[in-house]
Amino acid sequence: MPHSISPESQDSCEAAEAKIEMVDALARNGDGQQTADKDVAMAGTNGDEKKDIKLEDLFADVDSDEEFPSSRREEVKPSSPPVAPSSPVGNGDNGISSSDPELLRMFYQRLFPFRYLFQWLNHSPTPTNDFGHREFALTIHDATNNEIYLRYQSYPTGDLIRKDIISKLPLRFEIGPVYTTNPRDRKTLRNQNSFKPLAKELCFDIDLTDYDGIRTCCDKANICIKCWQFMTMAIKVIDTALRDDFGFKHIMWVYSGRRGVHAWVCDKKARVMDDQKRRAIAGYLEVIRGGAQSGKKVNLWRPLHPHLSRSLEILAPHFQEDVLETQDPWADSDRAEHLLSLLPDKTLNESLRKKWDSSPGRASTSKWADIDALAKSGASKGLDTRALLEAKQDIVLEYTYPRLDIEVSKKLNHLLKSPFVVHPGTGRVCVPIDTNKLDEFDPTTVPTVQELHGEIDNWTGEAGDAKTPADWEKTSLKPYIELFRSFVLALMRDERDPKVKREREESEGMEF
């Protein structure tokens, strides 16, 4: 197979071509700054592609100094062999940084599922405004290696976004809302107020840093399989609530690449919600409230709301196993003191404290059992068993219930990193998580861009295979892209269904 013999040579050809094109564009841009200026004023919505490229470069130019085109050219030239690391400061396999331009080019060109990304956001095979008026925000490096954040990018079709991404090689890009008009034309509108976000998936962001108060294995940006269990619990609780209570069907969970997960709720009904409704859902799901100083973080009405009693049922086994046994959250006396502060009965607390002080290093499981044991033995007269039970429920929730970064969900115009982007810090790809096999998901086994590069190279086709598989099918990214594809297909099927369509019209009728 020609592919397996010299994939590099082919790669380098393509890469070189792309480079020439880019250099050309840049050079033209540098020479003809003034003509380009005019172009901006005249460029229509769907100006031809050459103009498009110029336009973007001009945007980048605004933020950097004027030497941008020339210095970029110098930087690009010497790195002709595509695998050669041009900036060998990295943590990846071959010592190549995950933000190495050549690696990114390989990734975007050969692996990134632009087709499905397009279908996912477009909700139909033929281009619509759902995609064309969608904002993308790109984070790119300029010549001096500063990060530049390009907002309000938009693309009419999936091919054009692919082309632009490959030419700009962003470290990452984010997805924003669909606007009333093309985001690139926002400055040309006579009435600036008519440029408004219309629709976006309902998003959730859960981050393990918010669990620093209760996890003992890692802190900050570090994670391991032990504290990943918090994410597993979070996904179970939120996913169940969104499906059962709110009736959403198309929910995709994505590993954020480092220490958290994102959820994308893609139902039509969810996409068109205004900020108030988003806030309502966020409030419905939020339980852990209060900052570092507010003491008790869970304060709930009794009897518990059905959503909360169900969540408790889901979380209770995790609490025993993943929190008490694995995390051992109250091992040292400082943390145990926090546990005591959450219990209502002072006399009981005294006897618990005495008991724990006498046997330092007592495991959390035993400490948790001690509460009931001492309560039963009558250590405190006048003990309110009901209050104790409620306090214990609150503690279980405080140590297991999902901690949402609520601002992401509340606003229609919040941007969130796209799935399948490479996390610049870890090199891991933001892959969707299969909720049917949630317990098997291990973030430390998610492929990094460096590994994927190796996998393509090492791939040998099976004999007798009729057609050559796509590049992504040769790598460990395959199951994730297939998962994404089936998710997108199910979404598109529902959007086509005439019954759903009529429902949509009705709901829109109510909006106005």
Added chain:
Amino acid sequence: MLRQDFNRSDPKRRILADHRKKQFAAPTYQETEYHHRLNFYAPPPTSDITLEQFEQWAIDRLRVLAELEACSFRNKSLAETASHMKPLINKYLLLQPNTSSSPKLFEERQKDHYSHFILRLAFASTEDLRRRFSRVETMLFRLRLDDEGPREKDAFIQSANLDCEQVTEDERNKYRDELAAISSSKKGIEEETTWIKVDWERVPDLVESRRVFMTAGKAYVPSKEQSSMVIAEFTKRLDRALDLTARALPRLDEDDRLTPILNHLSKNFITPDASYVSSSSSVAGADISARNIDALSTQFPLCMQNLHKTLRRDAHLKHFGRLQYTLFLKGIGLNLEECLVFWRSSFHKITDDTFNKEYRYNVRHTYGDVGGDSNRRGGGYSPFSCQKILTEHPPGPGEAHGCPYRHFNLENLTTLLQGVGITDRSVLNGVKEDKDSQKFHMACNRVFEHVHKNEIKKAKDESVMTSAQLETIVHPNEYFKRSYLLKNLGKANSGDIKMEDS
């Protein structure tokens, strides 16, 4: 007044009448009747009133609305607001129930109806005014609805024509436990409630506070919460009507009798935020610079002291903490360069690169140095008032912004207060009472008065500061300014004189 609204809501009539004839015919209207004390204000008023009435009625209603808004800024609970407003409403906007045999019933309701529409005209002009008007009108509506007798309330809700589905017996049995969990009150008495089922989108506030049972996108609303649906409906209709009014406003064919009155009315509805003027909050003669913040911080209000302490402890603050603190510093007169120096030196654990990448832009944006046109023209954001700090963005895990009096529990609050040198038992007790009754700004003012008691006494004795200058503080920057002036009583005084001369 607003005739096209009326036409629009009645398309049949438009078809029947020949518009050429109708144009010159004297309009005839159905006599307005008021069956209920409450009013959705759907049809606009049509009969004639005098100019004096026009102005007087509007002013009376405005008095009520302004006081209502003030109540919400002082964080009064619903019950407190109701008792506070009662005399005022009785004086200016009395509405008696159907059961009373007062002969003035019609006049009262007419005044209510007309004044609402006059203010609608006055406050439809800008987005901000519309939002505030709809907010306070909703508050007034809520007060009246709560005040209503059960039978009248039911009759009114019926007339409001909310389309919704009754929950059947089968469904009630199916979800018995879940429904019980929502309807049963603390006392454990199971009341017989009727349930209705609506799309959850129609009751977002009930969903947000988990007061309804949710399944498959439907919300099951118990009868005691149905009034909140009526209120939501009221707000929705009012907002839509205000939008229409705003669009019709330019076409208001006016003979310059009404416009001045309307303009005058809307100007009187000043924003409490406007009482804080950025130029007035900075203090003349003070050395406001990055290296001096540590020294000045002892005169900051507790929320800012807490942020400062957290910043010094962690060498970091999360987003809303940075925002709240940066704006405060901007308000006391720290300029952009100094502010950048301050943050850079405070975040001493990170590299220059990280700082430039992740934080510099935000600080500059706050000062209006970068960002969109409107941001730059407006000089960035204005510093947060207590109202904003108290009500928006409560702090989450690891966050230090917000108001300590509200967002700390009592123990941590006491520790914090003791940490800044408030050990007086009576003050701490007072703070506890204020916190319990949710009067957070009172707690803050109490602490202020305790810390500055000598200076305030002196200021009063020598009458260097008028009592207006010593009224309740409702803005962190005002706290600092007053604190600074009091501490430098002699010097500030001469500064003032100098300023008057120039």
